[in-house]
Amino acid sequence: DAGITQSPRHKVTETGTPVTLRCHQTENHRYMYWYRQDPGHGLRLIHYSYGVKDTDKGEVSDGYSVSRSKTEDFLLTLESATSSQTSVYFCAISEWGGETQYFGPGTRLLVL
Amino acid sequence: AQSVAQPEDQVNVAEGNPLTVKCTYSVSGNPYLFWYVQYPNRGLQFLLKYITGDNLVKGSYGFEAEFNKSQTSFHLKKPSALVSDSALYFCAVSSDYGQNFVFGPGTRLSVLP
Numbered sequence: 001d002a003g004i005t006q007s008p009r010h011k012v013t014e015t016g017t018p019v020t021l022r023c024h025q026t027e028n029h030r031y032m033y034w035y036r037q038d039p040g041h042g043l044r045l046i047h048y049s050y051g052v053k054d055t056d057k058g059e060v061s062d063g064y065s066v067s068r069s070k071t072e073d074f075l076l077t078l079e080s081a082t083s084s085q086t087s088v089y090f091c092a093i094s095e096w097g098g099e100t101q102y103f104g105p106g107t108r109l110l111v112l
Numbered sequence: 113a114q115s116v117a118q119p120e121d122q123v124n125v126a127e128g129n130p131l132t133v134k135c136t137y138s139v140s141g142n143p144y145l146f147w148y149v150q151y152p153n154r155g156l157q158f159l160l161k162y163i164t165g166d167n168l169v170k171g172s173y174g175f176e177a178e179f180n181k182s183q184t185s186f187h188l189k190k191p192s193a194l195v196s197d198s199a200l201y202f203c204a205v206s207s208d209y210g211q212n213f214v215f216g217p218g219t220r221l222s223v224l225p
Binding site (some may be wrong): 033041042043045048058090092097098099100101102103104105106 | 144146148153154155156157158161202204206207208209212213215216217218
């Protein structure tokens, strides 16, 4: 998986609790992305980063925030989890925007 | 705006037969086109890409794809399907404008023994 790890790999939480997912890369790629994958919706971009402290919204950013304080780490936070955020979350990296993206193994999140 | 269509939700093919998974796209600028495969409970794996050059691109596991500019298509092909090719396949597009990826909805390929 191209030097990308995600933690945790599985998480069960309750509605209203904060949740943080971590993506860590060892490739020194500039761009990092968070996607969610849901049946019938394919992959949808939540947020992405084009450098340390540089982030932007994707198509489904409501209810999510991100931070990138180091090149290798990109954090996704659900401030107050809702059942609609039950999903599989994938992190991806690329050398520049538009170039090949490489994906992590995913985090399966269940919000009860 | 960029968009990708994969007109078939499901493709069934017999083992040993050729397979095709279809993809059409819309993009501003010159397209960069990609195919990914996803096995159950795994992340997406990069198969191949077209940026420029020869319209026929060869990738991993014996897959290839043909870029057709006039038809705005980038169909994935393999001459002889294996049962192990059964998976979910995604087409994606970006462009030389540096835009982010747009993924198609995915096509589930089933190769029957």
